[in-house]
């Protein structure tokens with residue numbers, strides 16, 4: 001099936017990026033990874049199997065997946081100098097700043113493999129990023145807590161190793177909670193790709209200059225950090241807590257949004273493409289109910305979110321602007337129940353999105369017809385004029 005998944009406006013926009021990875025129909029609320037509906041992928045796959053699908057276009061054989069998983073496990077260790085990199089940063093540093101800096105620094109350790117057109121060198125950059133990003137993320141979390149870093153445990157799965165690095169300590173053995181493991185696997189899958197969103201377009205633009213994969217992904221992490229994009233999941237929790245702590249109530253907050261008081265927005269609502277319910281939001285909301293029940297967590301912020309959604313979905317202001325919950329609306333409530341601090345929420349988004357960034361970067365750089373990116377401009381400035389003689 002071909003067609004502009006986000007630009008179907010009746011004309012052929014030759015400037016549109018062509019990609020075979022993800023298809024979105026914003027009006028129908030459809031999202032497919034290499035043709036597979038997101039609902040089926042989330043119900044049946046694992047993070048690494050989906051990563052392979054996005055990167056190579058087909059589901060892996062059992063041997064391919066086993067070898068992919070094994071190669072990633074064998075690259076989880078950071079260079080000891082990169083571990084010391086964290087000593088230079090303040091504990092107050094936002095984990096997203098730490099992530100983009102540390103990933104950018106990764107390229108300094110691997111001069112020999114930084115090639116954008118050699119499939120073997122592209123592959124090792126990809127394996128290193130998939131293996132090391134979760135470790136860097138967990139170290140950013142531990143740094144903010146002032147806790148000692150653990151070394152990766154290659155006997156664990158991708159998700160379980162990540163959970164242990166975040167919540168394990170040197171003082172006692174860590175037992176992975178299967179509820180957390182299953183829920184996080186599903187959330188990461190839901191974030192793996194989303195076509196030409198701001199951070200993926202950033203990765204493609206930087207990669208089109210033949211910058212290495214590490215530097216391109218570092219730029220994508222910076223783009224994701226913004227509260228209008230990946231940073232929204234952290235902003236949603238701030239918004240829900242403000243509604244709770246201020247005592248203003250949901251109805252009063254919604255009025256402030258509608259009055260556009262000092263730019264107050266309903267964070268986690270609205271989308272550049274989905275003008276219907278974001279299919280991922282439905283799946284995340286299901287997980288929220290399951291995880292909180294399984295963990296025996298009662299979170300009044302979830303109650304506020306549910307009330308906010310009900311009010312917004314029945315209010316003409318939001319209906320007329322086709323504003324529905326997006327992927328970020330409920331994720332923070334689950335991450336909080338798992339024990340992650342709000343400043344780690346967008347880092348979790350980045351770990352999920354990494355396979356999509358890699359798939360797009362690789363699709364572009366292994367295509368010999370790729371040219372350096374140069375977004376079109378419509379000039380609306382002054383007409384030609386002469387320099388003033390009296391100056």
Ligand code: SDX
Nearest residue numbers: 194197228229230232265266267268269270271272321326
């Ligand atoms: C992600 O692109 C992707 O695929 C991104 C993503 C991915 O997987 O990569 O899906 C992840 O980034 C999801 C979006 C997370 N961001 C937020 O939740 C932040 C809150 N949302 C808004 O900032 C906004 O909805 C955007 C940025 C997401 C989309 O903006 P649009 O499509 O450009 O909408 P717009 O700014 O043109 O707004 C249209 C109208 C305006 O009102 P009017 O000027 O017509 O009166 O809707 C209003 C806006 O003020 N509006 C909102 C609103 N979003 C839009 N009003 C209140 N709350 C909101 N959230």
